[in-house]
Amino acid sequence: MDEKLIVQGGRVVTPVDVIEADVLIDGEQIAGIVAPGSVPWPGARVVDAGGCYVFPGVVDPHTHIQLDTGIYQTSDDWQIGTRTAAFGGVTTVVDFATQFEGMTLPEALDARLKECAPAYIDYGLHMMVTDLPRSPAEACCWLEELRDLGVPSIKLYTTYRPNYYADDAELLHTFRAMPDDMIAMVHCENDAIVTDATARLVEAGHTGWAYHGQGRPPEAEVEAIRRVMHLARAAGAAVYIVHCSTADSIRQVKKVHASGNTPPVYCETCPQYFWLDDSRYAGPKAEQFILQPPLRPEAYQVDLLDAWRSLSAVSTDHCDYTLAQKVEFTDFTRTPGGLPGLETSFSLTYTYGVHLAQERQAAGEAVEPIPLPELARLVALEPARIFGLYPRKGAIQPGADADLLIYDPAPEVIIQADGQHTIAGYTPYEGMKVKGRVRTVLSRGMVLVEDGHLRGEPGRGQFLRGKPFVPLTSRK
Ligand SMILES: [Zn+2]
Numbered sequence: 001m002d003e004k005l006i007v008q009g010g011r012v013v014t015p016v017d018v019i020e021a022d023v024l025i026d027g028e029q030i031a032g033i034v035a036p037g038s039v040p041w042p043g044a045r046v047v048d049a050g051g052c053y054v055f056p057g058v059v060d061p062h063t064h065i066q067l068d069t070g071i072y073q074t075s076d077d078w079q080i081g082t083r084t085a086a087f088g089g090v091t092t093v094v095d096f097a098t099q100f101e102g103m104t105l106p107e108a109l110d111a112r113l114k115e116c117a118p119a120y121i122d123y124g125l126h127m128m129v130t131d132l133p134r135s136p137a138e139a140c141c142w143l144e145e146l147r148d149l150g151v152p153s154i155k156l157y158t159t160y161r162p163n164y165y166a167d168d169a170e171l172l173h174t175f176r177a178m179p180d181d182m183i184a185m186v187h188c189e190n191d192a193i194v195t196d197a198t199a200r201l202v203e204a205g206h207t208g209w210a211y212h213g214q215g216r217p218p219e220a221e222v223e224a225i226r227r228v229m230h231l232a233r234a235a236g237a238a239v240y241i242v243h244c245s246t247a248d249s250i251r252q253v254k255k256v257h258a259s260g261n262t263p264p265v266y267c268e269t270c271p272q273y274f275w276l277d278d279s280r281y282a283g284p285k286a287e288q289f290i291l292q293p294p295l296r297p298e299a300y301q302v303d304l305l306d307a308w309r310s311l312s313a314v315s316t317d318h319c320d321y322t323l324a325q326k327v328e329f330t331d332f333t334r335t336p337g338g339l340p341g342l343e344t345s346f347s348l349t350y351t352y353g354v355h356l357a358q359e360r361q362a363a364g365e366a367v368e369p370i371p372l373p374e375l376a377r378l379v380a381l382e383p384a385r386i387f388g389l390y391p392r393k394g395a396i397q398p399g400a401d402a403d404l405l406i407y408d409p410a411p412e413v414i415i416q417a418d419g420q421h422t423i424a425g426y427t428p429y430e431g432m433k434v435k436g437r438v439r440t441v442l443s444r445g446m447v448l449v450e451d452g453h454l455r456g457e458p459g460r461g462q463f464l465r466g467k468p469f470v471p472l473t474s475r476k
Contacts (some may be wrong), residue, residue, distance in 0.1 A: 004044040004380050005024075006047070008039075014376075014396055015395050016373055022037070024044075033396065053409060054379070054396065056381070056396050057393075058091060058346050059093075060093045060318070060342065063320045068379075069321060071163070074465075076146065078117065078119045082274050083421050085120075086120050088346055088438060089346045091404075097111070097112035101131070106146070125463070127154045128142075134173075152182050152466045164441060174234040176237070183469040188249075190227075200374060208286075209330070212335075213281050213294040218248065219292075222246065231316055232262070233261075237263055239263075245294070245300075268311060271316060271348040272295065272339055273302040274349055274352055279298075291337045304383065308370050313378055314379055315383070318339075323377060325424040343420050343422065344429055347415075388470075406441070417432060
């Protein structure tokens with residue numbers, strides 16, 4: 001495809017600024033950002049961005065499309081999962097391949113790539129490493145081979161027995177085996193605290209959804225994060241703490257990161273942790289809010305406006321279990337944990353971090369709305385950099401893939417399950433009002449979503465080989 005295209009009349013969000021400009025697209029790449037109307041290409045196709053912001057397409061570094069945990073399977077597939085992503089303005093996901101029992105890492109990658117084939121958008125993969133050789137040298141060879149296959153990031157868990165759980169010795173072994181140019185994402189919840197709290201609730205007969213939050217207290221997360229950062233420092237490994245659900249967690253990471261005495265440590269949070277709190281477990285439809293880590297009491301809840309400078313990304317941890325799967329058991333220990341989020345993530349983050357923050361500031365509250373280039377950093381630039389996809393992905397600049405999210409900030413939209421493209425059959429944000437709407441989405445120069453319709457064929461998405469990890473130079 002060598003079609004020339006002009007995205008005209010929008011306010012373009014670059015890594016440093018918001019400028020009125022036209023974006024020129026030649027084939028699959030951005031060719032230039034020029035003054036409005038100074039179009040050197042008569043006859044080129046024009047995409048109207050009047051009244052809209054033009055953001056880089058969202059890079060979601062943490063999704064679980066077509067997830068098989070060994071216990072539960074989500075009901076979506078890569079066609080459904082990437083379709084719902086596209087409607088949310090997400091043009092890249094970095095999802096996971098799982099090393100199931102008996103598999104080498106290349107085998108696990110191959111198996112996952114076959115599943116990914118029907119994707120509408122581009123994708124990278126992290127590897128859920130569950131079994132490395134005991135020999136340090138051999139373990140290192142395995143990881144180097146994985147990195148050379150385009151997967152520079154692995155995922156580890158401090159909980160979830162028996163399939164994913166890694167104890168301290170295993171964490172340390174893996175961190176030590178990691179080459180310097182790889183990074184480990186870690187799910188942090190202290191397994192002993194979670195197991196003990198859950199066992200006590202079960203013994204008391206408290207297995208209803210109302211007790212889900214109590215089974216996984218905030219202290220479990222904060223403790224595990226602190227420990228993982230210590231182990232990573234001992235081994236010289238770069239880590240990325242996934243789905244921070246408490247403000248304390250983010251502060252811990254910030255403190256260590258800013259000290260500069262360690263290998264890099266990054267963290268993310270997800271919209272559910274700043275939009276929702278644990279009162280949902282006491283209310284109706286509590287099953288729709290079961291996830292790990294759980295929603296937190298208000299006092300622990302992430303205040304995005306406090307935290308955005310310390311965050312590397314806002315991801316979704318998207319997990320598309322159907323409502324039927326959610327209600328199959330009324331016992332919180334058996335209800336599959338995870339929420340659909342790809343389609344709502346950007347508008348929720350924009351609404352909370354920009355629009356509502358501006359309203360709160362105008363009302364005299366001491367909050368700092370997220371500047372739009374910083375929003376673009378959190379949803380695209382920094383995840384792309386950390387996971388080796390930049391500069392092809394992550395920013396609007398010449399030479400980058402033409403992945404664009406044209407966002408109309410004017411309308412007020414009520415989120416409803418009805419309008420969603422997941423197969424979950426529900427949304428945890430039902431009835432909530434967001435400001436703005438995804439108007440048009442471009443993926444590698446192709447208009448993928450327009451007027452509420454998806455163009456393009458499944459299978460057009462490409463596997464993105466992540467480049468080896470390079471620490472970001474600036475420490476905040
Ligand atoms: Zn996850």
